Amino acid sequence: MNNAVSKSPWHEGELALQRVVGVEQQxxxxxxxxxxxxxxxxxxxxxxxxxxxxxxxxxGDGWPWVSLLEGAPGFVHAPDESxxxxxxxxxxxxxxxxxxxxxxxxxxxxxxxxxxxxxxxxGVLKGSAAEWQLEVVHAFGNCPQYIHDWSAMRPVLxxxxxxxxxxxxxxxxxxxxxxxxxxxxxxxxxxxxxxxDQGIEVDASHRGGKPGFIRRLGADLILPDFAGNRxxxxxxxxxxxxxxxxAIPDFASGDVLHLSGEARLVDEESVxxxxxxxxxxxxxxxxxxxxxxxxxxxxxxxxxxxxxxxPHGPWESLAPxxxxxxxxxxxxxxxxxxxxxxxxxxxxxxxxxPFTAGQxxxxxxxxxxxxxxxxxxxxxxxxxxxxxxxSIKAEGEGSRYLHEALKxxxxxxxxxxxxxxxxxxSGTDRAHWVLLGGGIGITPLVSLAHELxxxxxxxxxxxxxxRDVAEAPFGKELLDLxxxxxxxxxxxxxxxxxxxxxxxGRVLLAQLLAEQELSELQLYLCGPAxxxxxxxxxxxxxxxxxxxxxxxxxxxxxxxQAYAAxxxxxxxxxxxxxxxxxxxxxxxxxxxxxxxxxxLNPVFGCRSGSCGECACTMTAGEVAYPEGxxxxxxxxxxxxxxxxxHSRKLVIHLS
Numbered sequence: 001m002n003n004a005v006s007k008s009p010w011h012e013g014e015l016a017l018q019r020v021v022g023v024e025q026q027x028x029x030x031x032x033x034x035x036x037x038x039x040x041x042x043x044x045x046x047x048x049x050x051x052x053x054x055x056x057x058x059x060g061d062g063w064p065w066v067s068l069l070e071g072a073p074g075f076v077h078a079p080d081e082s083x084x085x086x087x088x089x090x091x092x093x094x095x096x097x098x099x100x101x102x103x104x105x106x107x108x109x110x111x112x113x114x115x116x117x118x119x120x121x122x123g124v125l126k127g128s129a130a131e132w133q134l135e136v137v138h139a140f141g142n143c144p145q146y147i148h149d150w151s152a153m154r155p156v157l158x159x160x161x162x163x164x165x166x167x168x169x170x171x172x173x174x175x176x177x178x179x180x181x182x183x184x185x186x187x188x189x190x191x192x193x194x195x196x197d198q199g200i201e202v203d204a205s206h207r208g209g210k211p212g213f214i215r216r217l218g219a220d221l222i223l224p225d226f227a228g229n230r231x232x233x234x235x236x237x238x239x240x241x242x243x244x245x246x247a248i249p250d251f252a253s254g255d256v257l258h259l260s261g262e263a264r265l266v267d268e269e270s271v272x273x274x275x276x277x278x279x280x281x282x283x284x285x286x287x288x289x290x291x292x293x294x295x296x297x298x299x300x301x302x303x304x305x306x307x308x309x310x311p312h313g314p315w316e317s318l319a320p321x322x323x324x325x326x327x328x329x330x331x332x333x334x335x336x337x338x339x340x341x342x343x344x345x346x347x348x349x350x351x352x353x354p355f356t357a358g359q360x361x362x363x364x365x366x367x368x369x370x371x372x373x374x375x376x377x378x379x380x381x382x383x384x385x386x387x388x389x390x391s392i393k394a395e396g397e398g399s400r401y402l403h404e405a406l407k408x409x410x411x412x413x414x415x416x417x418x419x420x421x422x423x424x425x426s427g428t429d430r431a432h433w434v435l436l437g438g439g440i441g442i443t444p445l446v447s448l449a450h451e452l453x454x455x456x457x458x459x460x461x462x463x464x465x466x467r468d469v470a471e472a473p474f475g476k477e478l479l480d481l482x483x484x485x486x487x488x489x490x491x492x493x494x495x496x497x498x499x500x501x502x503x504x505g506r507v508l509l510a511q512l513l514a515e516q517e518l519s520e521l522q523l524y525l526c527g528p529a530x531x532x533x534x535x536x537x538x539x540x541x542x543x544x545x546x547x548x549x550x551x552x553x554x555x556x557x558x559x560x561q562a563y564a565a566x567x568x569x570x571x572x573x574x575x576x577x578x579x580x581x582x583x584x585x586x587x588x589x590x591x592x593x594x595x596x597x598x599x600l601n602p603v604f605g606c607r608s609g610s611c612g613e614c615a616c617t618m619t620a621g622e623v624a625y626p627e628g629x630x631x632x633x634x635x636x637x638x639x640x641x642x643x644x645x646h647s648r649k650l651v652i653h654l655s
Contacts (some may be wrong), residue, residue: 008028008031008032009031009032009035009138010027010028010031010231010236011194011196011197011201011236011240012196012240013194013232013235013236013237013238013239013240013241014027014231014232014233014236014237015236016236016239016368017232017235017236017239017368017369018230018232020367020368020369021230021369021586022586022587022588023230026230027230027231031231034140034141035138035139035140036138036139036140037136037137037138037139038081038082038136038139039078039080039081039082039084039121039136039139040081040139043078043119043121043139043141044078044080044081045078046110046112046117046119047076047077047078047084047110047119047121048073048074048076048077048078049073049112050073050076050110050111050112051070051071051072051073051153051155051298052068052069052070052071052298053068053069053076053108053109053110053111054066054067054068054069054108054109054111054189054204054205054206054247055067055068055069055096055106055107055108055109055204056096056106056107056108056190056191056192056193056202056203056204056245057096057099057100057104057105057106057107057191057202058099058105058193058200058202059098059099062241062243063243063245063260063261063287063288064191064192064193064202064241064243064244064245064260065095065096065099065191065245065258065260066096066189066190066191066204066245066246066247066258067090067094067095067096067189067247067256067258068189068247068249068256068296069086069088069090069096070088070090070296070297070298071087071088072155075087075088076110081136082135082136083123083133083134083135083136084108084121084123084133084134084136085131085132085133085134086132086133086134087130087131087132088130088132089129089130091160091295093160093163093165093290093292093295094292094295095165095258095260095288095290100125100129100132101125102125102126102127102128103124103125103126104124104125105122105123105124105125105193105199105200105201105202106122106123106124106125106134106202107120107122107191107192107193107201107202107203107204108120108121108122108123108134108204109189109204109205109206111147111206113147113148113149113150113151113153113300114149114150114151114152114153115144116144116145116147116149116306117144118141118142118144118147118206119139119140119141119142120138120139120140120141120142120203120204120205120233121134121136121138121139122136122137122138122139122201122202122203123135123136123137123138124137137201138201142205142206142229143228143229145226145228145306145308146206146207146208146209146226146306146308146309147206147208147306148186148187148208148302148304148305148306148309149302149303149304149305149306150187150251150300150301150302150303151300151303151304152300152303153251153298153299153300154298154299154300155297155298155299156254156297156298156299157297158254158294158295158296158297159294160292160293160294160295161293161294162293163290163291163292163293164178164289164290164291165289165290165291166288166289166290167287167288168287168288169286169287169288169289170219170285170286170287171216171218171219171220171221171259171285171286171289172218172219174289174291178257178291179216181248181250181255181257182214182216182221182248182257183211183212183214183216184211184212184250185211185213185214185248185250186208186209186210186211186302186305187206187207187208187248187249187251188206188207188208188214188223188246188247188248188249189204189205189206189207189246189247189248189249190204190205190206190207190234190244190245190246191203191204191244191245191246191247191260192205192233192234192237192238192241192243192244192245192263193237193241193243194236194237194240194241195240195241196240201237203233203234203237205233205234207223208306208309209224209309209312209313210305210309210312210313210314212313212314212315213275213309213312213313213314213315214248215271215273215275215315217271217272219285219286220271220283220284220285221246221259221283221284221285221286222266222271222273222281222282222283223281223282223283223284224275224277224278224280224281224312224313225278225279225280225281225282225370226277226278226279226308226312227279227584232369235265235280235282235369235370238263238264238265238282239265239368241263242262242263242264243260243261243262243263244260244261244263244282244284245258245259245260245261246258246259246260246284246286247259249296251296251298251299251300251301251302252299252300252301252302253293253294254293254294254295254296254297254299255291255292255293255294255295255296256292256295256296257289257290257291257292258289258290258291258292259284259286259288259289260286260287260288260289261284261285261286261287261288262284262285262287263282263283263284263285264282264283265280265281265282265283265366265368265369265370266281266282266283266366266370267280267281267364267366267370267371267372268281268318268372269318269323269364269372269413270283270366271283272317272318273315273316273317273318274315274316274318274599274601275312275313275314275315275316275599276311276312276313276316276581276598276599276600277311277312277313277598277599278312278599279369279371279597280369280370280371281370282370311580311581312599322415322416323364323413323414323415323416324345324347324352324353324413324414324415324416325345325346325347325411325412325413326343326344326345326346326352326388326411326412326413326414327343327344327345327346327409327410327411328341328342328343328406328407328408328409328410328411328412329342329343329344329387329408330342330408331406331407331408334391334473334474335470335471335472335473336470337393337394337395337471338391338392338393338394338440338471338473339391339392339394339403340380340389340390340391340392340473341389341390341391341392341406342387342388342389343387343388343389343390343414344386344387344388346411351386352386352387352388353416353417354383354417355379355383355388355417356383356417356422356423356424356451357379357382357383357422357423357444357447357448357450357451357452358378358419358421358422358423358425358444358447358448358524358552359378359379359417359418359419359421359422359444360376360377360378360379360417360418360419360421360444361376361377361379361388361390361414361415361416361417361418362374362375362376362414362415362607363375363376363377363390363402363412363413363414364412364413364414365401365402365405365406365410365412366412367401367405371597372413373398373401373402373405374596374607375398375399375402375607376607377390377391377392377443378390378419378421378443378444378447378526378552379417379443379444379447380443380444380446380447380474381446381447381450382447382450382451382454383447383450383451384450384451384454388414390443391440391443391473391474392440393439393440395440397588421444421524421526421550421551421552422448423448423451423452423457423522425550426522426548426550428522429457430457430458431457431458431459431520431521431522432458432459432461432516432517432520432521432522433448433452433457433458433459433460433461433522433524434461434463434512434513434521434522434523434524435448435449435460435461435462435463435524436463436465436507436523436524436525436526436527436535437462437463437464437465437525437526437527438465438466438526438527438528438531438532439465439466439467439471439527439528439531440473440527441525441526441527441528441531441532441552442464442472442473442474442526443526444526444552445462445524445526446462446474446477446478448524449462449478449481449486450481453481453484453485453486458520459487460485460486460487461486461487461488461489461512462478462481462486462487462488462489463489463490463491463507463512464478464488464489464490464491465491465493465506465507465527465531466490466491466492466493466494467492467493467494468492468494468495469492469498469499469502472490472492478490489503489507489512490502490503491503491504491505491506491507492504493505493506507535509535509538509539509542510538510542513542513544518542518543518544518548521544521548522548522550523535523539523544523548523549523550524550524551524552525549525550525551525552526551526552532551532552536549536551566624566644566645567587567624567642567643567644567645568585568587568642568643568644568645568647569587569645570587571584571585571586571587572584572585572621572643572647572648572649572650573585573648573649573650574591574594574595574643574649574650574651574652575620575649575650575651575652576595576598576600576652576653576654577619577651577652577653578653578654581598581599581600583595583597583598585642585643585650590638590639590640590641590642591623591636591638591639591641591642591643591650591652592604592607592614592638592639595638595654600654602614602616602638602654604638604639607639609625609637609639609640612631612632612635612637614637614638614639615631615632615635615636615637615638616635616636616638616652616653616654617634617635617636617652617653618635618636618650618651618652618653619651619652619653620649620650620651621643621644621647621648621649621650621651622643622644622646622647623636623641623642623643623644623647623650624641624642624643624644624645625637625640625641625642636652638652
């Protein structure tokens with residue numbers, strides 16, 4: 001027996017998705033062990049038991065097709081570990097039949113519905129009709145999930161109806177009976193492929209769900225993707241080729257629908273609905289369609305719906321669309337690590353919602369795996385402008401992804417502006433406004449400086465504090481504001497010397513506020529939590545009242561000591577009791593992201609631990625937070641919390 005394990009079997013599409021969800025290293029180790037270039041003894045005995053297999057291939061125009069190849073058990077036989085023999089001659093109206101040729105790349109899925117076992121073999125077809133041999137390239141097992149129990153399958157003599165074959169057509173052209181077939185589907189088979197350095201790799205896979213889990217949306221079909229083995233064979237192929245196929249059987253009637261078309265990963269905002277329990281979504285836009293009523297030889301009725309499917313679905317419409325669709329119109333490199341992105345409405349004739357200086361927006365940017373990256377950023381430009389500007393420093397996984405993903409022309413969904421870090425929060429028409437920003441914390445203060453200077457609401461002093469002059473954004477813009485009356489002070493804290501116009505050393509509030517009438521002061525602080533906490537305390541010690549100090553920390557506004565328990569490094573079970581959902585937290589994600597992946601929709605605001613809107617009650621377990629984050633008493637902040645290292649299970653009640 002060839003017991004040598006294969007090298008990593010993953011192609012770039014699969015690797016990209018594994019990388020996004022943080023399992024690339026894990027899958028590298030798993031792949032070399034479980035994806036083998038030969039049939040194990042278990043696989044050699046498995047395939048001869050089957051009355052049908054799903055098979056996928058690609059036609060001459062690059063369109064994939066998938067179908068069910070049937071026969072008496074034993075029609076698929078494994079004479080040795082290197083090949084499968086296939087004694088079959090599928091009917092001429094099967095779209096896969098003309099693709100079964102000597103040298104064709106084939107993806108084969110063996111699935112035993114009543115035992116919920118399934119195994120895949122991908123390889124190269126040799127021989128001729130009725131005497132095919134599939135030479136094994138990859139062979140591996142799949143987890144027994146989402147497979148309905150179609151027990152007691154029995155052979156029948158089919159009486160096929162009239163075949164409907166439509167090339168270069170759309171879903172909306174199908175008759176009502178065919179659309180109804182899609183709507184009641186429990187089971188589907190997927191065909192996909194990728195062009196790799198080793199050639200074309202074709203794959204056949206299975207999907208199962210409740211009736212209606214395949215959603216029709218105009219000319220598109222939307223499919224939810226549930227938690228699985230994280231190989232990402234199908235979605236990696238979709239990402240790579242942009243095409244896929246479906247075969248949707250009804251084992252009761254024998255009807256089967258074949259669809260081939262363009263495929264892509266999407267998020268729930270794009271499809272305007274969510275499927276509870278889905279981790280991501282993908283879309284098929286059929287271009288070529290074959291409807292074969294009564295074609296299947298093996299029939300059954302589903303005895304039991306897969307247990308994993310029960311908690312999932314049905315499709316839920318999203319709340320009335322409150323997000324704004326925008327397009328990136330310009331990208332400006334402010335510093336080596338800070339980029340400003342200019343956004344305008346992408347909806348014809350619709351203006352962006354107005355904002356008040358100091359407010360933020362929440363972005364939803366589709367990622368490679370179809371899940372949205374959700375982050376909040378303060379608007380950094382003048383509130384008089386009709387476009388938005390956000391300025392992002394690439395210092396975390398999310399912000400670095402946005403630097404790579406957002407280009408001129410990129411479209412995304414954003415919330416309407418919100419937040420109370422505004423001049424209105426002071427309740428004062430005129431004051432001495434002191435705006436102190438650390439690092440990228442300057443962003444809301446630039447917007448405030450524009451608004452206060454433009455409206456003449458009193459003396460405005462803006463202090464910019466950076467470790468190095470090269471890290472300071474908005475240089476020319478701030479000098480222009482200075483020419484309009486802004487009092488500008490710029491500090492560089494990482495050097496004892498400073499270039500012209502800069503002051504070396506950290507900001508000293510006692511020196512800055514000397515001889516100032518403190519009763520007229522309104523102090524706005526924004527920056528890392530330790531920065532804000534330090535100056536918050538200094539201001540109180542100088543006699544500034546708490547009501548005159550306004551904070552926007554990269555952490556909660558409570559500004560208390562961080563709780564620094566070590567974070568778990570392995571998956572942890574999380575029970576959301578209010579929704580009766582049990583799921584698993586994965587390392588690198590927040591509990592808010594865990595809840596969203598499970599199909600829940602918790603309330604949130606800033607997603608950075610500042611606003612407290614995502615605070616929930618935790619009745620079991622323990623969590624840890626990044627430095628500077630401190631939750632309200634008796635609450636857990638979903639957006640920032642991670643399970644603590646020793647916590648085996650969390651129980652959370654969503655508000």
